[in-house]
Amino acid sequence: MNPDRTARPAEPSSAIHLKGRTIPLAAGESVLEGLERAGIEAPSGCRAGTCCKCMLQGEDPPAMSQRSLRPTLRAQGFFLACQAYPIGTLELSSGEAPEPIDTVIQSVEAVAPDVARILLRPEDSFAFRPGQYLDVLHPSGALRSYSIASLPSDQVLELHVRRIANGLVSSWIHEQNEGQRVQIRGPFGQCFHVADDEQKRLLLVGAGTGLAPLLGIARDALEQGHKGSIKLVHGGLQPDRLYMRPQLSELAETWPNLEVEHCVLREATEQEHEGPLDQVAIRLAGSLENTRAFLCGDAEIVRLLQRSLFLAGISSAEMFADPFSPASP
Amino acid sequence: MTLYERLGGEPAFQAAVDDFYRRMLTDERVSRFFDNVDMDGQIAKQKAFLTYVTGGPAAYTGKDMRKAHEHLWSKGLGDEHVDVVIEHLGATLIDLGAKAEDVAEVAELAESVRKDVLGR
Structure with missing residues (x-):
């Protein structure tokens, strides 16, 4: 008899792995119960898959534990620990904030009187989904969030930065030159394209630099074959606040299923629609059947868009919003 | 079987909460209480409320309910507004396939939440 073979405990059929520690799960034990038994602090509420307080992130969690979550959360491996009965070992994310990485400025281009289009070349690998945002770290330690307008395949990070009067970070980045180093960290955010239904109508509405995430989302959807x-x-x-119009026209010419429209509150020319953005967007959208909406810009306008589109018939589960909040001084 | 389960459980309530919230937002008697609120957060809370009052699994406490409404007490939140909520709750559940006696039962349960909502 080989003592080595008999002495070794049977390989557990289910387990969770977290920060170098493996916690075997008993038969019929959920991830939440396993964590609690191991003495690891894990928030929870209803324990029946509705309240979402026990949400965690991991690699390929069981589909059942993601059922009631939004597609963007599912795509990032979020799941409900109380509903998760994994087969094999489920790797849990540590939940720590991402480390800053270095980037080099490739260009700073003025695209509107107060908006610069900034291209950054990351010096380390930086995985993201277009439409997510990152933090730019100012040498003083201050940080500001900007959405990503480019695709991973572009190999540059495109940000649209509006210069805020007396804005510490926005003024600083507007004055940077090609070749200078800027630290960033991220990505963050739940406003991005998930290719779960290639026939769905996508309605992308944004004000000001809310264009940045929308441009990323539109290009991402198109490249993924939407x-x-x-x-x-x-x-x-007003018309002079709408920027990068030539690039948008070119994109719409390249892709027959993409339409780009411009909307202003005043002084519309033949190139723009005039009126409140929420009302114009609803009118231009036509049918809201099987529609997913992405809404980006300052928090106030995003809240208005969300409410108006919801009342017009888009389901709350099909609205992805990225409200920009001003930095606290 | 709870009413929650009989009406279709979580997937059915995902759609029902939109219906319920649309009724509240378009009712002038209560819509002002929803100005400037985070919609995703509201939907999650209202889904928990609908789940709780139909006997489904919800982590719902009176303390949470008080906390969620205390900023509205100074804005005149009163019994008449709770009545409106119960009215829309009933209409939503009927549309979802509930019977009149189910709705009466739910209204009774929702009634017990009144003192927490109004801070009594």
């Missing part, structure tokens, strides 16, 4: 119509409505106070 077949349904994609309508992008960019809003601003």
Whole structure:
């Protein structure tokens, strides 16, 4: 008899792995119960898959434990620990904030009187989904969040930065030159394309630099072969606030299922629709059947868009919003 | 079997909460209480409320309910507004397939939440 073979305990059929520690799960034991038994602090509430307080992130969690979550959360491996009965070992994310990485400025281009289009070349690997955002770290330690307009395949990070009066970080980054180093960390955010239904109509509405995430989301959907119509409505106070129009026109010419519309509150020319952005977007959208909406810009306008589109019939589960909040001084 | 289960459980309530919230937002008697609120957060809370009052699994406590409404007490939140909520709750559940006696039962349970909502 080989003592080595008999002495070794049977390989557990289910387990969770967290920060170098493996916690075997008993038969019929959920991830939440396993964590609690191991003395690891894990928030929980209803323990029946509705309240979402026990949400965790991991690699390929069981589909059942992701059932009631939004597609963007599912795509990032979020799941409900109380509903998770993994087969094999489930690797849990540590939940720690991402480390800063270095980038080099490739260009700073003025695209509107107060908006610069900044291209950064990351010096380390930086995985993200277009439409997510990152933090730019100012040498003083201050940080500001900006959405990503480019695709991973572009190999640069494109940000649209509006210069805020007396804004510490926005003024600083507007004055940077090619070749200078900027630290970033991320990505963050739940506003991005998930290719779960290629026929869905996508309605992208944003004001000001809310264009940045929308541009990333539209390009991402198109590159991933989205077949349904994609309508992008960019809003601003008056025509000169709407920027990167040549690039948007070119994109719409390249992709037959993409339409780009412009909307202003005043002084519209033949190139723009005039009126409140929420009302114009609803009118331009036509049918809201099988529609997913992405709404980006300052928090106030995003809240208005969310409410108006919800009342017009888009389901709350199909609205992805990225409200920009001003930095606290 | 709870009413929650009979009406279709979580997937059915995902759609029902949209219906319920649309009724509240378009009712002038209560819509002002929802100005400037985070919609995703509201939907999650209202889903928990609908789940709780129909006997489904919800982590719902009176303390949470008080905390969620205390900023509205100074804005005049009163019994008449709780009545509106119960009215829309009933209409939503009927649309979802509930019977009149189910709705009466739910209304009774929702009634017990009144003192927490109004801070009594």
